[in-house]
Amino acid sequence: MTTTVTEPVEDTAAAAVHAQALGKRYRNKWALRECTFDLPAGRVAALVGANGAGKTTLMSVLAGLLDADEGSAGTSGRVAFVSQEKPVYRHFTAADMLRLGAHLNVVWDQARAVRWLDRFEIPLDKACGKLSGGQQAQVAFALAIGSRPTVLMLDEPLANLDPLARREVTAELLGEVEETGMTVLLSTHVVAELGGVADYLLLLAHGRLLAGGDLDELLARHVTYLGPRSDTPPALGEVVEARHRGNQSTFLVKLPEGQPRPVVAGQWTERPVTLEDYVLAQLAATRKGLGA
Numbered sequence: 195m196t197t198t199v200t201e202p203v204e205d206t207a208a209a210a211v212h213a214q215a216l217g218k219r220y221r222n223k224w225a226l227r228e229c230t231f232d233l234p235a236g237r238v239a240a241l242v243g244a245n246g247a248g249k250t251t252l253m254s255v256l257a258g259l260l261d262a263d264e265g266s267a268g269t270s271g272r273v274a275f276v277s278q279e280k281p282v283y284r285h286f287t288a289a290d291m292l293r294l295g296a297h298l299n300v301v302w303d304q305a306r307a308v309r310w311l312d313r314f315e316i317p318l319d320k321a322c323g324k325l326s327g328g329q330q331a332q333v334a335f336a337l338a339i340g341s342r343p344t345v346l347m348l349d350e351p352l353a354n355l356d357p358l359a360r361r362e363v364t365a366e367l368l369g370e371v372e373e374t375g376m377t378v379l380l381s382t383h384v385v386a387e388l389g390g391v392a393d394y395l396l397l398l399a400h401g402r403l404l405a406g407g408d409l410d411e412l413l414a415r416h417v418t419y420l421g422p423r424s425d426t427p428p429a430l431g432e433v434v435e436a437r438h439r440g441n442q443s444t445f446l447v448k449l450p451e452g453q454p455r456p457v458v459a460g461q462w463t464e465r466p467v468t469l470e471d472y473v474l475a476q477l478a479a480t481r482k483g484l485g486a
């Protein structure tokens with residue numbers, strides 16, 4: 195039975211993207227299940243998870259490209275979605291692609307699209323088929339940016355890019371968010387590069403939302419303890435990941451709610467949890483069957 199509704203979110207100040215008990219299956223296998231979240235407007239959300247976790251499926255349902263089998267989803271305003279393949283027409287030049295964008299979109303900002311291509315030194319007059327994979331991706335991004343979306347969804351936007359281009363693309367995206375107030379949802383495996391970029395996290399494991407919410411709040415509820423080899427951490431908390439090497443142990447711990455932050459002493463030290471620490475620990479836990 196199909197109960198999915200994909201509809202505009204009425205209250206854009208509250209949520210730019212909304213999902214309620216969203217589920218999608220391919221034949222009899224669920225790829226997404228009971229996925230519920232509200233992504234506030236103006237946020238940059240990182241959608242992370244292991245291969246096959248359901249990221250592309252979630253984005254495709256949110257973008258209206260796939261019908262869900264359960265639940266409801268909604269997005270505010272205009273949505274632009276750049277798929278993993280970063281599709282461009284091989285025989286079209288970048289300039290042709292922008293002309294196509296101007297024809298196909300109700301709203302079109304040519305200057306903004308051209309600015310993106312200039313920024314990344316993409317020639318306007320060369321056939322897209324003769325551009326590199328990373329350059330073709332930039333054409334696809336320019337097309338999306340030119341459509342002035344309220345919600346921009348990017349599936350693996352950093353995958354084809356060199357390290358400098360990755361840094362520049364994330365910086366440019368932040369600039370666009372600041373200028374236009376758009377909301378960005380991007381899936382990625384390169385979480386290390388999202389520190390200082392993403393401010394919201396959606397973490398999928400086996401099609402289910404394992405964690406979702408404000409990134410700073412999420413990270414502040416966790417801590418890493420380092421100390422002498424031990425089976426248990428030096429303070430109370432839920433162990434997300436324990437690692438032991440030689441005579442040293444490292445614990446990533448979820449702090450107990452509603453209690454003062456523990457103070458560790460002696461040979462133990464604590465350090466704040468980064469986005470990369472957190473995601474790697476959660477992925478390792480789900481792989482071992484602990485975190486799902």
Ligand SMILES: Nc1ncnc2c1ncn2[C@@H]1O[C@H](COP(=O)(O)OP(=O)(O)OP(=O)(O)O)[C@@H](O)[C@H]1O
Nearest residue numbers: 220221224225243244245246247248249250251252
């Ligand atoms: N067209 C399809 N037909 C059948 N099963 C599919 C189809 N697309 C995806 N799946 C399955 O659904 C699950 C989720 O796939 P999805 O592509 O959404 O994951 P993902 O998190 O985007 O993975 P990756 O990081 O590898 O891109 C996987 O088990 C996958 O095998």
